[in-house]
Amino acid sequence: xxxxxxxxxxxxxxxxxxxxxxxxxxxxxxxxxxxxxxxxxxxxxxxxxxxxxxxxxxxxxxxxxxxxxxxxxxxxxxxxxxxxxxxxxxxxxxxxxxxxxxxxxxxxxxxxxxxxxxxxxxxxxxxxxxxxxxxxxxxxxxxxxxxxxxxxxxxxxxxxxxxxxxxxxxxxxxxxxxxxxxxxxxxx
Numbered sequence: 001x002x003x004x005x006x007x008x009x010x011x012x013x014x015x016x017x018x019x020x021x022x023x024x025x026x027x028x029x030x031x032x033x034x035x036x037x038x039x040x041x042x043x044x045x046x047x048x049x050x051x052x053x054x055x056x057x058x059x060x061x062x063x064x065x066x067x068x069x070x071x072x073x074x075x076x077x078x079x080x081x082x083x084x085x086x087x088x089x090x091x092x093x094x095x096x097x098x099x100x101x102x103x104x105x106x107x108x109x110x111x112x113x114x115x116x117x118x119x120x121x122x123x124x125x126x127x128x129x130x131x132x133x134x135x136x137x138x139x140x141x142x143x144x145x146x147x148x149x150x151x152x153x154x155x156x157x158x159x160x161x162x163x164x165x166x167x168x169x170x171x172x173x174x175x176x177x178x179x180x181x182x183x184x185x186x187x188x
Contacts, residue, residue, distance in 0.1 A: 031112050033185065041183040042122035043114060051126045054114075058136055063107040070109040070116040077106050084144065088157050093148040096156055101147040103163070104138040117174055117182040129173065136166025 032040050043051070065073070080103035089098030114122060121127070144159035 036184050061108050065107045070119050073109050095144040096148040100141040104141040111185050133170045
């Protein structure tokens with residue numbers, strides 16, 4: 001989920017309608033329409049700086065899903081990771097680089113990431129680790145892609161380890177039980 005980071009504001013909300021004055025509506029406000037009241041309250045308690053940090057992480061992703069859950073997206077990330085490993089193992093730099101870039105720009109799940117965090121962790125202190133975890137996963141994936149494109153498969157292999165270290169750290173901090181479940185989205 002790191003990098004997954006991470007990303008958390010523009011999620012899967014439909015295109016924001018312009019508000020009064022011609023400015024687009026806040027994407028976090030759009031997504032929050034699908035959140036249970038207790039999650040909305042936790043998000044509103046985040047500092048403006050933390051909400052901006054989360055929004056920046058989210059905005060870094062161009063692929064947003066209206067249907068997929070975080071668990072499904074984690075499966076996609078795992079497939080990308082395995083494809084990177086296959087590319088490195090077979091000295092296929094193009095496969096490694098392409099898969100690493102796809103991993104770094106993974107989809108954002110329906111509702112964004114907030115509903116998939118344990119409710120008690122939607123706070124400034126716990127959310128504050130997201131940029132570091134995002135850099136460990138997505139940043140390392142982009143560095144891996146650069147190394148592979150230069151033909152430096154040894155460095156690419158080292159970055160593969162960095163990606164997994166970031167994934168494991170994020171899972172240990174945030175993974176819900178059972179993994180992938182969220183009781184914070186409204187039923188539709």
